[in-house]
Amino acid sequence: MKRNLLLMPLLAWALFVPIAAVNAIAESPPQELKELEELERYNWVLGTQTFAPNYKHTEETELVETAGRIRQMGSNLLKIALDAGKFSDTKEFKAASPTDLLKREPSFGQVLQMDFTYYLFWVYTPGVHWQDGMSAEEKEREYACIKELAVWLLSSFSGTGKEFYLGHWEGDWYLVDRYDREQTIVSPTRLQGMADWYNIRQKAVEDALKETPHHDVKLYQYAELNLVRMKEPMDRIVNRVLPYVNVDYVSYSAYESLEAGSYEGVKSLLERSLDTIANNLPRKEGFNGRRVFIGEYGFPLRQTQTPAEQERRARWVMRIGLEWGCPFILYWQMYDNEKDAQGQLGFWMIDDKDEKQPVYETHERFYREMKEWVQEFQADKKRLPTPEEYRQKAASFFK
Numbered sequence: 341m342k343r344n345l346l347l348m349p350l351l352a353w354a355l356f357v358p359i360a361a362v363n364a365i366a367e368s369p370p371q372e373l374k375e376l377e378e379l380e381r382y383n384w385v386l387g388t389q390t391f392a393p394n395y396k397h398t399e400e401t402e403l404v405e406t407a408g409r410i411r412q413m414g415s416n417l418l419k420i421a422l423d424a425g426k427f428s429d430t431k432e433f434k435a436a437s438p439t440d441l442l443k444r445e446p447s448f449g450q451v452l453q454m455d456f457t458y459y460l461f462w463v464y465t466p467g468v469h470w471q472d473g474m475s476a477e478e479k480e481r482e483y484a485c486i487k488e489l490a491v492w493l494l495s496s497f498s499g500t501g502k503e504f505y506l507g508h509w510e511g512d513w514y515l516v517d518r519y520d521r522e523q524t525i526v527s528p529t530r531l532q533g534m535a536d537w538y539n540i541r542q543k544a545v546e547d548a549l550k551e552t553p554h555h556d557v558k559l560y561q562y563a564e565l566n567l568v569r570m571k572e573p574m575d576r577i578v579n580r581v582l583p584y585v586n587v588d589y590v591s592y593s594a595y596e597s598l599e600a601g602s603y604e605g606v607k608s609l610l611e612r613s614l615d616t617i618a619n620n621l622p623r624k625e626g627f628n629g630r631r632v633f634i635g636e637y638g639f640p641l642r643q644t645q646t647p648a649e650q651e652r653r654a655r656w657v658m659r660i661g662l663e664w665g666c667p668f669i670l671y672w673q674m675y676d677n678e679k680d681a682q683g684q685l686g687f688w689m690i691d692d693k694d695e696k697q698p699v700y701e702t703h704e705r706f707y708r709e710m711k712e713w714v715q716e717f718q719a720d721k722k723r724l725p726t727p728e729e730y731r732q733k734a735a736s737f738f739k
Contacts, residue, residue, distance in 0.1 A: 375499055375500055375501055375556070376455060376457055376500060376501035376502070378724070379711065379714065379715065379718075380416060380455060380457060380501075381416065381457040381501045382416075382711075382714060382724065382730075383457075383458070383667065383668075383727070383730075384414075384415065384416065384417075384706075384707060384710060384711075384734075385661075385662060385666065385667065385668060385669055385730075385731065385734060386415070386658055386669050386670075386671075386703060386706060386707075386734075387410075387415045387417035387418075387419070387458070387668060387669070387670045387671070388410055388413075388415065388417075388419070388670060388671045388672070388673055388674050388689060388703070389418070389419035389420065389460070389636075389670055389671075389672065389673045389674070390402075390403065390406035390407060390410065390418075390419075390420055390673055390674050390675065391420065391421060391426050391673060391677055392426045392427070392428075392677040393406055393427070393673075393674070393675035393676070393677055394675065394676050394677060394678070394679055394684060394692065395675060395676075395692045396675070397694045401427065401429045401430060401446075401447040402427040402428060402429055402430075402675075403420065403427045403430065403447040403448065403451060404447050404450050404451060406674045406675055407420075407451040407454060407456075408454075409674055409690060410674055411454055411455070411456065413689070413700060413703055413704050413707065414703070414704055414706075414707025414708060414711070415456075415703070415707065416455070416456050416457045416458060417456060417457070417458040417459075417460070417668070417670075418451060418454070418456045418458070418459055418460070419459075419460035419461075419635075419670055420451070420459075420460075420461065420462070421461070421462035421509075422438040422441055422442065422448070422461050422462060422463050422464075422489075423441075423462065423464070424441060424445055424448075427447070429447075430445060430447055430448075433445045436466075437465075437466065437485055437488060437489070438461070438463050438464075438465075438485065438489050439485075439488050439489045439492050442489075442492070443492075452497075456502070457501060457502055457503060458502075458503050458505070458668070459502065459503070459504050459505065460505045460507060460562075460591075460635070460668075460670075461504065461505065461506055461507065462507060462508050462509055463486070463489065463506045463507065463508065464508065465481055465482045465485040465486065466481075466485070467481055468481055468482050468485075468537075470530075470533035470534055470536065470537040471514065471530050471533055471534075472529065472530070472533065473529045473530075473532065473533045473536075474533050474536045474537065474540070479536065479540055482537065482540045482541065482544070483540050483541075483543065483544045484544075485544075486506065486540075486541045486544035486545065487544035487545075487547060487548050489506070490506070490544060490545050490548030490549070490552075490559055491548045491551075491552050493557070493559060494548060494549065494552045494554040494557055494559060495552055495553075495554065497557045498553070498554040498555055498556065498557050499555055499556050499557070500556065500557060501556050501557070502557055502558075503557070503558040503559075503560070504557075504558070504559050504560070505559075505560050505561070505562050505588075505589065506541070506545065506559070506560070506561050506562070507561065507562040507563065507564055507589075507591055507635075508563075508564055509564060509593075510564055510565075510566035510593045510636075511534070511563055511564050511565055511566070511577050512565060512566045512567035512576055512577055513566065514534070515530065515531075515534060515575070515576065515577060515581075516567070521567055523574070523575075524572070524573075524574050524575065525575055526575035526580065531575065531580050531581060534577070534581050535581050535584050535585050538561070538563055538581070538585040538586075538587055539585050539586060541561050542561050542585070542586050542587055542588070545559055545560070545561050545588075560588035560589055561587050561588050561589070562587060562588060562589035562590060562591050562633075562635075563577065563581075563582065563585070563587045563589075563590050563591070564590070564591040564592070564593055564635055565577045565578055565582070565590060565591070565592055565593070565617060566592070566593040566594075566595070566596065567596065568592065568596070568597070568613045568616050568617060569596050569597065569609070569612075569613060578616060578617055578620050579620060582617070582620045582621055582622075583620050583621075583622060585622075586622065586624065587621075588624065588627070588631065589631045589632070589633065589667070590617055590621055590631060590632045590633075591632075591633055591634075591635030591636075591668075592613065592614065592617055592632060592633070592634055592635060593635055593636040593637075594610060594613065594634050594636065594637045594657070595636070595637065595638075596613075597609040597610040597612075597613045598610070598637060598639070598653070598657065603656045606653075606656050606657065606660065607656070607660050610657065610660050610661075610664075611660065611664055614632055614634075614661075614664050614666070617632045618630065618631070618632050629665060629667070629727060629728075630664070630665040630666060630667060631667070632666065633661075633666045633667045633668035633669065633670075634657065634661050634666050634668065634669045634670060635668070635670055636670060636672045637654075637657045637669070637670070637671060637672065638654070638671055638672035638673065638687050639653045639654060640676075640678070640685040640686045640687045641684075641685070641686025641688070642685045642686050643686075644686075647697050647698045647699070648698055650686070650697065650698070650699055651697070651698035651699040651701075651702055654671060654699045654702070655702065655738045656738075657669065658738055659735050659738035659739065662731045662734050662735040662738075663731070663735045665728075665731065667727075671689065671699065671703070672687055673687060673688070673689070674688070674689050674690060675688055675689075675690060675692075676688040676691070676692065689703070706734070706737055709737065710730075710733070710734055710737070713733060714730070717729075
């Protein structure tokens, strides 16, 4: 699977920049942004993402090309890392902060101009290492970086209907040592460091929301978990960190729960994991419905052997997630990011020959048919379907 090639250490930005320099970046909101229409901003739940693609097929940059293919497929959601190094044709760009990257790197600026409604970002702060506990300076730096980004997003996209979710890659790999999924004990210092990290980020988001004039734009923080299934009591985010933080949402990178060879087997494992997360997530005022989503799932062609089997297993996950109530279910990914001496592993919706795979065609058909259904529902009922009504209909697409 994609574990080693996707490692993003917390020091994702090699350039050390003083807080004062980060805060001094001038505000420069994007221009000519339109307000998204009601149907454009509807949450279709299903989506995908783009990270470190191994190939491209046009003269556009990797980020712009893959984002364009995601939008062309029919999705209104884009998940990316705020890290120029995740794309080979932007990796030389040195940003002072995530906000600086969005303002000054043309490809990142361009995808913000696209008519996506939902943006999910991996976000890391220069010079912060919470694993050995957060110093006073690191806490200040983390708060300043996240708040700067939050204020800029709220100010720049006020009135557009866009929603931004600030998160990170699979957090349990940061908690344990050297990808050791059997590790039982994590030091109290590391556990507290992670809790502090989440709570500081959340305070930055919530302070920005209170202090920044804005309307019709939303901003949230999410944590991402990836080790939820346990043979015995273990120190993991789900039981040792999540109950003590106030994040808005939780993303589950769900590969550990997809190992069964049947729909019923995957359903049992995945629902159990989602329930475990939801039961450990503190309630939060102002939120209705589920706050746990599937941030990553996928089946490399190397594993499934055929594109048809790849698509069949993806259908299982989409149906299970919709019936459980996930607000998002995100396939890994548009273009493959992994290869070895034998070639691509096949984590893709469009392959290295520019051929759309069955899993792409299923998403494309899903968007088309569900958009038609929502339009018909709206014409008949004079309102949009509730999330529950929508998910019930959407799940039936996969039966």
